[in-house]
Amino acid sequence: MAELRIAVFASGQGTNFQALADAANQERLDGASLELLVCDKPEAPVVERARRAGIDTFLFRPKEYPSREAYEQEIIAELTRRGVELIVLAGYMRILTSVLVKPFYGRMINVHPSLLPAFPGVNGIRQAIEYGVKVTGVTVHYVDGGLDSGPIIAQRPVEVLDGDTEATLVPRIHAVEQELLPWVVQRIAAGAVELDGRHVRMG
Structure with missing residues (x-):
């Protein structure tokens, strides 16, 4: 069976x-197999992580394109070329x-730091x-x-402790993300x- 070829999109x-x-x-x-990192910030630390891991990168600066659609077309061409x-x-x-x-519908997933549909968008941890x-x-x-509205594949809860701040909760959320996503x-x-529609079944 051929390997599932994956591209990871990251910015930070x-x-x-x-x-x-x-x-x-x-x-x-x-x-x-991780085939490619797609990153919109060529100076982001994730680019160095990819280099150390021996994973190819597709780097771009959105301001150099006339529209989002223009750079997305270029990304699609690269994804298609790599299968x-x-x-x-x-x-x-x-x-x-x-x-x-x-x-790529049904072939694109996202990790989000809340139990969706609660607290979509940016700053999900702070919102909580x-x-x-x-x-x-984590979802x-x-x-x-x-806006973080697609069918849910998997979720894991994280307790919010008395006295938690964003600074103390973030590391616990990230630790769960790093387990759940792989x-x-x-x-x-x-x-x-x-x-199947909005429902996801896990075998």
């Missing part, structure tokens, strides 16, 4: 990218258009603390073009994830 530190690279290196992704079958958004901070979402919830968590979901990718690579 790349801790979730690193978790995937480590899982691949330790042969915990079962038939998946990429799954996109993993791991801290990619750009809004996607239908140019990219439509051809400000709201006063006792439990938040991995398919991307459908809305696990979901492995299940997809194994053919154990089935998308």
